[in-house]
């Protein structure tokens with residue numbers, strides 16, 4: 508399902524934090540948002556997953572305005588992994604993942620079906636967290652929590668998945684694993700990422716955010732040019748080729 512952000516502006520506490528942003532993520536594509544701290548990535552993503560309303564513009568899912576959909580209908584189409592999960596749910600891991608199935612239950616009072624249970628177990632296996640199923644969610648490490656919340660987003664079977672720093676807290680193996688599995692899962696993905704090499708290696712298209720505006724967009728190899736990285740991130744970037752995989756990589760140091 509196509510996702511389109513159409514001339515969206517977002518205000519918080521009377522301050523405009525996102526200015527007139529337009530972006531598109533075609534069905535099944537993985538689209539990255541990169542930008543310095545405080546550039547507005549999370550604010551924009553919160554608007555895309557309906558935690559905030561746009562002050563102007565619209566978010567369109569398959570051409571339909573997202574903020575006009577009923578909550579349950581929206582939850583069947585879009586799932587999110589927010590950056591801050593302040594909710595320290597006092598539930599088991601299996602229960603937390605099971606919440607992702609709620610939008611698919613037949614009625615408000617319907618309990619989980621056997622298929623729901625199998626779905627959740629499979630998602631936990633996919634994120635390498637099957638052994639945690641009966642643990643209490645608040646007792647998990649940061650990376651374990653992140654993987655459980657990714658499983659919860661996957662069982663929601665969204666057509667669009669919005670991820671705010673999905674690799675936060677994850678060790679390097681799980682960073683690579685999680686980005687590969689969200690692509691394999693097949694939804695349209697819009698994700699904020701800080702690691703520019705991960706973004707380059709896993710995204711089809713990148714949007715660069717600075718000062719609440721999109722300042723560049725395109726395929727990673729075109730967008731992540733040293734001149735732009737110097738201007739936006741204030742770093743010197745040196746492109747190199749990975750000696751084993753042949754992939755383009757960036758090395759960073761401080762600007763001279």
Ligand SMILES: Nc1ncnc2c1ncn2[C@@H]1O[C@H](COP(=O)(O)OP(=O)(O)OP(=O)(O)O)[C@@H](O)[C@H]1O
Nearest residue numbers: 519520522524542543544545546547548549550551
């Ligand atoms: N409730 C709020 N009221 C006022 N300003 C806010 C509020 N929430 C966020 N901001 C400010 O909006 C700007 C954008 O924040 P946002 O979290 O969207 O940036 P970000 O690009 O996701 O940053 P990071 O990379 O550090 O996660 C920041 O300057 C932040 O301090």
